Amino acid sequence: MAEERYDQQPMQDPAGRSTTRAGSEERPWPVKMLTWLLVIQGIGLLLIGLFNVELETGLQRILVESSFFASLPALGILALVAAAGFFRPRPGAWVMAMLVQGLTLLITVLFYFRYRSENLFLYAIMVYSIIMVLYLNYAQVPLVFRGQPDLVSEMNDE
């Protein structure tokens, strides 16, 4: 895999001085969108995890009883770390984002089969992760993280 990342390719300013592209300016729009979706997911998971004790919901009961309450904030932090990797695309960011979705889905699916919860939070988290997985695998998004800079302009043109 090529180690060179497109956001670090040298370019010259009008005065001929070498500079570095700002990653956020060059990111294709699906990557930008995914960045914000990951941020929202991270904050959401953090909030649900941290404030679950105060929520008078079935989900809270499940979380406490099954000792999984700690997992959601942890996943929230992971999602935020992955989002940081999306701001300046890093090869590992895409894998981490997929890992967050995988773990989230694993936990929600386990909840579902263990408790058959009717709490809508569970399904909302599930649906959000499904959409994220589809979007993370959208066309050439993963290739951006494999250091193929030509794709950036192609995706922006689409």
Place this chain on the structure above:
Amino acid sequence: MSDRRERRPLAPALPVSATGDPETSREADRALLQRFEPVIHYTRGEGFFPMRVGPYLSHSSLWRQRPDREPECTVPEGELTLPRLAEPRPAEFGTVYFLKFITPLKLTELAAYRLQQGLQGLQRRQEQFRAGRGRLARVGYSSRFVDALFQLSLLARGRVPGDTAAAAALAYQQIMAQERHYTYYGRVVHQNGWIALQYWFFYAFNNWRSGFFGANDHEADWEMICVYLSQSEQDGSVRPEWVAYAAHDFEGSDLRRRWDDPELQKVGEHPVVYAGAGSHASYYRPGEYLTELELPFLRPLVQITDRLEQFWRRSLRRYQIEEEEMPGEEERSFNIFRVPFVDYARGDGIAIGPGQAHTWQPPRLLDPVPGWALHYRGLWGLYARDPFSGEDAPAGPLYNRDGTVRRAWYDPVGWAGLDKVPPPDEALAYVLAQRAEVQARQQALKTKIARQSQEVLELGIEIQAMSNLPHMQPIYTAHQEEMVTLAEGVDQMRAEYAADEALLQALELHAEKLRAGERGPVRGHIRRAHRPASTIGLRFGRFAEVWAAVSISVALIAFVVLFLLARQGLLDTDFLFFGLAILISVFIFVEASFRRQLPRLVSSVTIGLTVVATLVVVYEFFWEIIVLGVVTAGAYLMWENLRELWS
């Protein structure tokens, strides 16, 4: 790229089969076969090489296996000759005739042979085969599990006995000691404007399983390669255009390489073949080829996984992590329900052919077809009664195991997918003829369109005239129906005309390219070519290989321990499932780490969980999803319509 191939006359004043004299024609065929005969490189440790069938028969006996009976010897060893093999043998349905090359060794003979091999191995270590990177380390757990089932199945199904390979090697050494020879059988076939030179190689034994950790052993082995020539109409000179190498019963365009393909190595005009160790399958490049064996009872699972993969990659256009992609060629992805085997075609052993240490004897012609090839439809070695057929000997060059004629024999051009390709000198003529045909079709269409358009017009006028005349209503309605039908016909013909127009342009472009001497991409016909394992794919550590070899056994033992603990009440059900999940996760994680495939693992598992979660959501909210979908569609339509209204 300049084409340096030169047309050389086939033989002085002897164009291919131009003469009526059969002997002269045979000499011409022999000369042609020798001109393009291959150079075969074998892998170190290979024990069997192409030989004549006569000496093999003199060491064999002929047997008959009738349904529900014990096998009977019909011609004992020492009495079997080529004419005797060709004798007609009427038999009841279900009867199988087969040869038996080997009589089992006595224990002392086997021990002496093993000792001799061991001593030779010590003296000539350089010539010994080393398996190198294990095949199991190259594939995943599922394939290893299927492989374990396959290995266990060998205990239950028919197979070639364990000491047969040793006995075959001894018998072959005896034959070679009497007269060392390397021979092939040749055939020159004229088909579709091509001259196909078929080179058939007969081996006394296939010891792929016992000698090289492969899928099967069987007595006798027939292999073939084909060189395709075009012939000049002016002087009868010939030029090589394509070659096709047979490998493991595959057929089609993927087997074929153009003469100017860089993958095809040549020594002068002689194509180079790399033969698989023990299997004798033919390859273009030296290397280690991962070959899949599909078990009949797992075929439905193979098809399902292949379709799921295609659906993910093509229909959903989802991304998949690939190690090495070739433009235009599909990745030969490994199906987890096929058994993996490595075909070692390293080419580091002896070589046979022009310019090598060992050369071919003059070819033996299969034209006219000798009686032993034409009349004997039985197997050329032991009939092991293996339901997968892998351990049964093959039939002769003409026939499949079931007695039907091989496609490679009756249709050598179609066998390699060359029936779609005209010889280069005739290609332009074909294109021009096709263009003339399309033009004629267009002319006919034009006339028909003009006539039918006129009818539509006339009907339209009549319909216009009849409107507002109530007494004409039946005729009016009939005319209208007729007009609609005719108008549809005209539309269809115009579409055909337009399509032909595009086709004509394409043909014209193609003709221009042919006039300019262009032949198109050299590998454009290849979809899924065999490629040796890349050095990236072979980069496993020793520990990874040991893990691959023991992992399935360790997993089975661990599962049994868990279940025993649960059975004795030391684990409750929850912990049993938790333990199983942990065990499976650890195994998968270890494996993925060894193979540097953690990203792929994360991706695959997440996608699997996504499918499960989607099913859960659909199951729980089926009607809500339907309602939401309808409401969304309604809102979208309303928005679109209102936007149009306000714009």
